[in-house]
Amino acid sequence: MKERNAVLWNLVIGLLVIGLGGCAAVYCARAYGVHPWYFAGRQMVWLAIGACLFFLSARLPFQKLKKAAFPAVIIFLIILILTLLFGRPVNGMSGWLSVPFTNIRIQPSELAKPVYLLALCLLAAHEGWSEWKRFLLTLSLTAVFCFLIFIQPDFGTATIYAVCLPILLFCAGFRKRYTLSVLFGWIPPTLLFLLLHPYALRRIKAFLAPADDELGASWHIIQFRITMANGGWLGADGQNVSWANTYLPFSHSDSVFATLVEASGFIGGMLVLLGFCVMIILFRKAALETKNKEARLFLFCAGLMLITQAFLHIGVNVTIIPPTGLPLPFFSYGGSNLAGVMLLLGTACSAYRSSNSESQIDSETVKEDE
Amino acid sequence: MDDPDSPLFRKRSGWIILAVLFWAVICLGSTFYFSVFRHNDYKAKVRKIAWRQGRLPAMRGSIYSSNGTLLAYSKLEFFLFWKKVGRGNVKKEIEQLFGRTISYGTKISEKELSLLEPVFRKYPSAVWIENRERRIHLSDVDEIEERFDSVLKGQDGIFVVMHDRFGRRVPGSLKIIREQIPGKTVVLSRKEESD
Numbered sequence: 001m002k003e004r005n006a007v008l009w010n011l012v013i014g015l016l017v018i019g020l021g022g023c024a025a026v027y028c029a030r031a032y033g034v035h036p037w038y039f040a041g042r043q044m045v046w047l048a049i050g051a052c053l054f055f056l057s058a059r060l061p062f063q064k065l066k067k068a069a070f071p072a073v074i075i076f077l078i079i080l081i082l083t084l085l086f087g088r089p090v091n092g093m094s095g096w097l098s099v100p101f102t103n104i105r106i107q108p109s110e111l112a113k114p115v116y117l118l119a120l121c122l123l124a125a126h127e128g129w130s131e132w133k134r135f136l137l138t139l140s141l142t143a144v145f146c147f148l149i150f151i152q153p154d155f156g157t158a159t160i161y162a163v164c165l166p167i168l169l170f171c172a173g174f175r176k177r178y179t180l181s182v183l184f185g186w187i188p189p190t191l192l193f194l195l196l197h198p199y200a201l202r203r204i205k206a207f208l209a210p211a212d213d214e215l216g217a218s219w220h221i222i223q224f225r226i227t228m229a230n231g232g233w234l235g236a237d238g239q240n241v242s243w244a245n246t247y248l249p250f251s252h253s254d255s256v257f258a259t260l261v262e263a264s265g266f267i268g269g270m271l272v273l274l275g276f277c278v279m280i281i282l283f284r285k286a287a288l289e290t291k292n293k294e295a296r297l298f299l300f301c302a303g304l305m306l307i308t309q310a311f312l313h314i315g316v317n318v319t320i321i322p323p324t325g326l327p328l329p330f331f332s333y334g335g336s337n338l339a340g341v342m343l344l345l346g347t348a349c350s351a352y353r354s355s356n357s358e359s360q361i362d363s364e365t366v367k368e369d370e
Numbered sequence: 371m372d373d374p375d376s377p378l379f380r381k382r383s384g385w386i387i388l389a390v391l392f393w394a395v396i397c398l399g400s401t402f403y404f405s406v407f408r409h410n411d412y413k414a415k416v417r418k419i420a421w422r423q424g425r426l427p428a429m430r431g432s433i434y435s436s437n438g439t440l441l442a443y444s445k446l447e448f449f450l451f452w453k454k455v456g457r458g459n460v461k462k463e464i465e466q467l468f469g470r471t472i473s474y475g476t477k478i479s480e481k482e483l484s485l486l487e488p489v490f491r492k493y494p495s496a497v498w499i500e501n502r503e504r505r506i507h508l509s510d511v512d513e514i515e516e517r518f519d520s521v522l523k524g525q526d527g528i529f530v531v532m533h534d535r536f537g538r539r540v541p542g543s544l545k546i547i548r549e550q551i552p553g554k555t556v557v558l559s560r561k562e563e564s565d
Contacts, residue, residue: 032494032540032541032542167386170382170386171379171382171383171386172379173378173379173382225404225408225412226412226415226416226419228401228404228405229404229405229408229409229411229412229413229416230412230413230416231405232405232406232409233405233406240542240543242532242540242543243416243420245540246420246532246534246535246540247419247420247534247535261401261405265405266401266402266405266406269398269401269405270398270401273394273397273398273401276394277390277391277394280387280390281387284383284384284387287379287383288376288379288380288383296376296379297379300379300383304386304390307390311390311393311394311397314397315393315396315397318397318400318401318404319400319404320396320397320400
């Protein structure tokens with residue numbers, strides 16, 4: 001027990017260190033502003049809150065979290081509907097909800113990620129149901145969440161929710177036709193989104209031909225490239241993140257990877273990418289050590305959810321996919337995102353701990369029987 | 371409860387890991403392409419877009435008569451300008467620093483200029499100074515000014531500074547390419563005076 005607590009504390013410390021790296025990135029991105037510490041300071045407060053959330057969720061038994069998953073899904077769906085009705089528009093998107101009597105705004109779609117994923121894993125791994133029934137239920141759950149986030153409209157976050165389903169079905173041992181049907185099934189809603197939101201279509205056109213409209217639709221793409229080019233091998237001269245501060249839009253949130261490359265160069269960007277790769281390999285290793293199917297699925301898919309978000313963010317920043325607003329886990333400014341990530345990791349930790357303690361008890365019982 | 375699907379999970383998760391690593395390699399390649407391979411091309415673009423060259427006017431030299439009387443000299447004066455920014459009251463803060471009331475474009479002394487450092491840091495794009503050189507003639511020396519112009523004018527300095535997308539100077543980005551050389555002092559000989 002003591003050993004497991006020590007591991008937990010080590011994890012908390014590790015996450016705090018990565019989180020502080022994120023605060024440094026946020027500071028770099030706003031260093032030329034009037035109040036350079038404003039966003040970094042707030043991020044530190046959210047990091048502390050996130051660490052507490054991680055610790056609490058990791059200490060809770062996975063069985064209890066499983067029981068709470070579906071009531072939590074209903075609560076979050078209600079909150080998402082309230083967000084649509086009373087949400088505060090930020091950057092043309094009404095995805096934030098003000099906490100009454102405070103100055104705090106939260107993004108429920110970020111906080112709902114662990115709850116959604118846990119419910120999805122429980123449905124996909126349910127042993128008493130047929131494959132078809134499990135598929136329909138997981139699809140319905142994803143469709144409801146995606147619909148509520150799509151109409152905010154937050155295409156980036158909705159994509160993360162949508163991508164989780166085919167991955168989960170694939171890993172949960174569903175036949176390939178289910179995974180493929182979901183992959184192809186996302187095409188019509190995506191096309192509908194593009195038709196309803198001309199700005200998204202403009203972004204795709206700008207991505208395909210950035211030189212056509214450098215001062216308009218391609219502005220962000222060009223700025224990503226210039227910001228990274230400023231970084232060189234080891235970062236801009238004297239680590240002055242001047243371009244990210246003055247030209248790059250959302251340098252502390254949706255463009256933080258480019259900011260990191262300007263500050264620390266190609267080597268810094270490579271280390272961040274390597275860190276995420278190591279993270280997903282560790283998640284898979286932990287999942288393979290886990291005997292319980294639900295816990296194993298959740299562990300791997302939680303890692304993949306983080307990595308998908310991270311790699312889509314990086315993909316946008318290195319301009320290999322069209323621009324969309326997605327934060328980089330741990331590094332981008334955003335309290336809800338950080339808290340959501342910590343909650344997701346805490347739940348994954350709980351799944352790993354509970355499942356392994358169960359298997360320990362199982363093996364001890366077998367020994368006693370013998 | 372051991373899961374019989376474990377080998378299938380191992381295989382399929384392995385495929386996903388491979389796909390993730392493949393994506394990581396593409397991202398890494400693109401990062402390398404822009405930050406290292408195209409570094410110089412984009413640096414040139416940066417210079418074109420954001421960096422502007424400016425002139426640092428050299429101070430004109432003084433003119434003395436043959437008996438050492440000052441006939442003309444230059445004086446640098448500083449004028450203070452500001453604009454409203456957020457909730458901050460720039461004018462009030464400066465007045466508290468100076469201990470006097472000020473108006474837009476007010477003339478300030480060199481001592482007052484040195485007091486402004488914290489205000490510049492707090493409002494980097496909202497407070498600025500304009501330097502103006504004033505030539506003071508104590509005697510009618512227009513002809514001498516013209517004759518010794520090449521000596522008196524000195525050499526202007528050159529600086530480059532980065533501008534942000536709104537055309538404001540980026541604080542701390544100013545680099546002096548060439549220092550200005552002040553004009554030399556001219557002491558007239560008796561012959562030149564009589565001419």
